[in-house]
Amino acid sequence: MGVLADQPGNAAAFARRGLGRALDVTATRGEIADAVTAVLGDSCYAAVMSAANAELSQLPPLDITKLRDGV
Template sequence: MTHGGRASLLDAVQGATPVLAMGVLADQPDNAAAFARRGLGCALDLTATRGEIADAVTAVLGAPRYAAAMRAARAELSQQPALDLVAQRDGLLALQG
């Protein structure tokens, strides 16, 4: 279960863990919807009832297609170059002058 922030979604992909996302603000609702469209989990509105949440949890945990989609996403992510945080920091510092 996540709010749909980028970091939590990236963690979910790295762990090949399907998500149930309820975006709260900024890009979170769109992130949650994008994951749902790609079959990586389910997205719910903040107004979801207990029953809707329970049904979504059951669906995400019980349908093998979500886990398979996440494994495929993890494999794709693992082919990307590692993020160089030092280079990014140095680039930001250079921009700041």
């Protein structure tokens, strides 16, 4: 559920890649519960998340101090 700035676009991008479901901010409790149940209960989401984790683990670590200090 993206609310501000780039969040709706990010949520939609995750959904397009099979990493979750994008919901509108007006989603009902039932819609949210259904989406969470689907994501946690469907093995296809776990497989896509595992693949994404493997890909992301190959990236160098992010140095937050450089971002904070503007280096």
